Amino acid sequence: MSYSMVELIRTKRDGGELEPDALRWIIAEYTADAIPDYQMSSLLMAIIFRGMTQNELGPWTEAMLHSGDVLDLSDVDKPIIDKHSTGGVGDKISIPLVPIVAACGVAVPMMSGRGLGHTGGTLDKLESISGFSTTIEPSAIDTQLNEIGVVMVGTTETLVPADRRIYALRDATGTVPSIPLISSSIMSKKLAEDLDGLVLDVKVGSGAFMKTVDQATTLARMMVGIGDSHDTPVTALLTNMSQPLGRAVGNANEIAESVEVLRGGGPEDVRSLTISFATEMLVLAGNESVDSANARAVDAIESGAAFETMLELTARQGGDPHVIENIDRLPRATHEYVLTTSHSGFVSRCDAYDIGVAAVRLGAGRATKEDDIDLGVGFLVEAKIGDRVEVGDPLVRIAYNDESRLQAALDALDNAWEIADEPVTPNDLILGEIR
Ligand code: URA
Numbered sequence: 001m002s003y004s005m006v007e008l009i010r011t012k013r014d015g016g017e018l019e020p021d022a023l024r025w026i027i028a029e030y031t032a033d034a035i036p037d038y039q040m041s042s043l044l045m046a047i048i049f050r051g052m053t054q055n056e057l058g059p060w061t062e063a064m065l066h067s068g069d070v071l072d073l074s075d076v077d078k079p080i081i082d083k084h085s086t087g088g089v090g091d092k093i094s095i096p097l098v099p100i101v102a103a104c105g106v107a108v109p110m111m112s113g114r115g116l117g118h119t120g121g122t123l124d125k126l127e128s129i130s131g132f133s134t135t136i137e138p139s140a141i142d143t144q145l146n147e148i149g150v151v152m153v154g155t156t157e158t159l160v161p162a163d164r165r166i167y168a169l170r171d172a173t174g175t176v177p178s179i180p181l182i183s184s185s186i187m188s189k190k191l192a193e194d195l196d197g198l199v200l201d202v203k204v205g206s207g208a209f210m211k212t213v214d215q216a217t218t219l220a221r222m223m224v225g226i227g228d229s230h231d232t233p234v235t236a237l238l239t240n241m242s243q244p245l246g247r248a249v250g251n252a253n254e255i256a257e258s259v260e261v262l263r264g265g266g267p268e269d270v271r272s273l274t275i276s277f278a279t280e281m282l283v284l285a286g287n288e289s290v291d292s293a294n295a296r297a298v299d300a301i302e303s304g305a306a307f308e309t310m311l312e313l314t315a316r317q318g319g320d321p322h323v324i325e326n327i328d329r330l331p332r333a334t335h336e337y338v339l340t341t342s343h344s345g346f347v348s349r350c351d352a353y354d355i356g357v358a359a360v361r362l363g364a365g366r367a368t369k370e371d372d373i374d375l376g377v378g379f380l381v382e383a384k385i386g387d388r389v390e391v392g393d394p395l396v397r398i399a400y401n402d403e404s405r406l407q408a409a410l411d412a413l414d415n416a417w418e419i420a421d422e423p424v425t426p427n428d429l430i431l432g433e434i435r
Contacts, residue, residue: 102149118356207352250378
């Protein structure tokens with residue numbers, strides 16, 4: 001059956017419901033490059049405003065999931081659990097998390113994304129490790145999982161190619177923040193991984209695509225529901241994204257901060273959220289109490305086992321393990337600018353959205369699908385919510401390569417920080433949980 005894309009766009013634009021066959025046709029044709037980007041962007045924008053019904057979301061997600069091969073990991077002799085984030089600023093949690101969980105005997109076939117909108121992407125960050133390849137032959141994935149417990153890959157021309165294309169298009173067309181588009185993008189990738197369980201990090205706040213707990217709860221319930229309909233247990237934690245996680249925002253500098261966590265240090269919020277997610281993943285893997293899972297996750301860091309797994313992962317995927325052993329070998333921008341405060345008091349805002357937009361302007365993210373990113377640029381946030389600051393103290397250190405990009409980034413940071421006279425208590429990191 002063939003359809004007219006213009007008519008389907010009009011139907012969605014006017015609030016109509018698209019029939020399952022039409023949705024399958026759109027995904028198949030777009031994946032085969034038979035629908036041009038301009039028509040697909042127009043449909044995506046209509047979905048942003050009109051949403052999708054449950055009747056539409058099911059066939060749309062299924063069509064994305066089956067747009068390529070689905071992994072067969074029946075030869076993997078460990079529980080297979082993954083984690084995915086809905087996207088945040090400074091959100092490098094997956095990078096220290098995966099080696100910890102793998103070191104505890106769980107297989108993690110993580111399929112991640114690139115930077116999306118104002119948020120960073122795990123694949124871009126990993127590629128700042130010299131030589132690291134995020135493309136692996138699907139047939140080699142189970143061997144690597146049996147041997148070291150982890151692979152970190154992206155979608156390819158054979159693995160969920162529909163998401164590969166739609167994701168890149170959404171990034172460059174302002175069509176990211178939509179509950180059905182986010183749920184179908186995440187769940188199509190995750191269900192293609194043949195999982196025994198999935199833990200989701202549903203971000204809430206200015207730097208997230210979901211600005212309120214209510215919106216995040218709706219998104220989490222939708223993804224848990226898609227998991228249920230595929231007999232895949234899903235746990236979602238709603239986590240705070242009103243300010244960046246940790247200090248580093250960028251690509252290479254987020255790898256450096258992740259390595260610090262794997263060495264037993266790093267900022268407290270990154271370390272504690274990483275351990276919370278590791279605990280959830282180990283519990284989902286089976287027969288383990290929260291206390292025991294938590295203790296094993298901490299031990300994987302303290303014993304050095306997780307760090308060793310990160311070295312093995314890097315070497316297996318073509319990366320240079322010396323970069324992990326010595327983070328000074330990561331790419332670095334040539335200049336530094338320090339933004340300081342002109343007020344004394346307590347930081348009451350350190351806005352994740354403004355900092356995310358500034359990072360993209362600096363070159364850490366893409367403005368068009370074709371853009372290369374600058375792996376060495378980024379921010380080291382020096383003042384976070386609740387911190388006491390005096391006039392002249394640094395708010396953020398900006399690593400940059402290009403003066404005009406620095407200026408554009410500084411413009412985005414104009415109102416990113418607010419300083420109050422009274423002490424401020426930061427909000428909790430974990431705001432809720434949906435199972
Ligand atoms: N992560 C994804 O994989 N897709 C989205 O749409 C958002 C976050």
